[in-house]
Amino acid sequence: MTSRTWLGSSLLVLLVWGCNGSVDQPTDSPSELTEAKTAPKKADTVKAPVKTAKVEPESGLTTFETRAYCENQLSRLPNAMKKAEIQRLCSEVELKESCVSKNGKPIFHFNRISKRKKPQRILVKSLIHGDELASGTVAASWMARLQSLSPRNTWRVIPISNPDGWEQKTRQNANGVDLNRNFPSKDWEELALKWWKTKKRKDPRRYPGPSAASESETKCYIAHIEEFDPDFIISIHTPLGLLDFDGPKIPAPKFKPLPWQSLGTYPGSLGRYMWKDKNVPVLTIELRGSNGVNSLESFDHLQDISGTVAIQAGRLLNSSANRN
Ligand SMILES: [Zn+2]
Numbered sequence: 361m362t363s364r365t366w367l368g369s370s371l372l373v374l375l376v377w378g379c380n381g382s383v384d385q386p387t388d389s390p391s392e393l394t395e396a397k398t399a400p401k402k403a404d405t406v407k408a409p410v411k412t413a414k415v416e417p418e419s420g421l422t423t424f425e426t427r428a429y430c431e432n433q434l435s436r437l438p439n440a441m442k443k444a445e446i447q448r449l450c451s452e453v454e455l456k457e458s459c460v461s462k463n464g465k466p467i468f469h470f471n472r473i474s475k476r477k478k479p480q481r482i483l484v485k486s487l488i489h490g491d492e493l494a495s496g497t498v499a500a501s502w503m504a505r506l507q508s509l510s511p512r513n514t515w516r517v518i519p520i521s522n523p524d525g526w527e528q529k530t531r532q533n534a535n536g537v538d539l540n541r542n543f544p545s546k547d548w549e550e551l552a553l554k555w556w557k558t559k560k561r562k563d564p565r566r567y568p569g570p571s572a573a574s575e576s577e578t579k580c581y582i583a584h585i586e587e588f589d590p591d592f593i594i595s596i597h598t599p600l601g602l603l604d605f606d607g608p609k610i611p612a613p614k615f616k617p618l619p620w621q622s623l624g625t626y627p628g629s630l631g632r633y634m635w636k637d638k639n640v641p642v643l644t645i646e647l648r649g650s651n652g653v654n655s656l657e658s659f660d661h662l663q664d665i666s667g668t669v670a671i672q673a674g675r676l677l678n679s680s681a682n683r684n
Pocket residue numbers: 489492596597598
């Protein structure tokens with residue numbers, strides 16, 4: 361990677377960030393970084409199929425408009441990459457037909473396919489809460505890194521999952537809905553609004569919406585889940601400073617800056633919808649601080665740990681499925 365020296369505002373997160381946390385790597389699963397050394401040249405890389413439609417039927421957005429939006433928005437993230445790197449990244453992003461925000465902004469995504477047999481399929485999303493700025497920076501850095509190597513796992517990254525919230529710098533979307541309470545978990549009807557009224561005292565930052573999956577952004581994620589069919593989901597947030605895992609029991613990865621700690625799930629949250637209802641593990645990365653980071657190399661390590669957790673969880677789930 362040519363421009364990994366991203367400088368900018370400093371935050372507590374990286375004051376405590378060290379490389380001391382050892383990666384819990386299975387011996388047959390080298391890290392994405394290790395594979396980078398033998399990555400094929402750009403022209404040889406395997407790319408996800410890119411939709412080349414001039415106009416996406418439902419969104420009305422052209423591929424050119426989507427990629428221009430990508431460049432514009434990624435350049436506004438804290439500690440943004442250099443322009444050339446952003447252009448290279450955005451030249452590969454895609455848009456699903458239904459993935460448009462309330463205000464008509466594209467919810468674009470990036471694919472990277474593993475060449476391995478039966479890789480884990482990992483879906484990453486960040487900035488589902490629009491005011492958690494650093495989460496988008498980390499996702500964009502992962503995308504750039506994936507572009508330069510041949511990964512163990514197959515990845516799909518949605519870096520700006522809530523474009524209207526991101527532009528307004530609000531947690532919620534343009535309708536005032538907390539999208540991470542709007543997923544159609546089985547208990548949504550019974551509990552989502554009830555919990556919001558009683559346990560959250562109608563905190564507007566936690567409003568789950570008028571009905572399950574009422575929001576266009578939520579419909580977009582569901583379309584991704586149905587089509588991409590992930591084995592594992594990573595959701596990047598701020599600012600709690602921990603790794604929260606909803607999935608099978610695996611050895612906690614050793615990662616000093618973000619301790620392994622379970623927060624539980626909520627009606628309408630992604631963890632409840634995917635893990636409790638659908639048996640797909642969800643790793644929630646809660647970065648420390650919300651505005652920026654002053655070095656991204658450390659997050660490479662976090663990506664490798666996340667990939668390893670996905671592999672471990674996949675093996676466990678497969679073996680228990682075989683026993684049943
Ligand atoms: Zn959040």
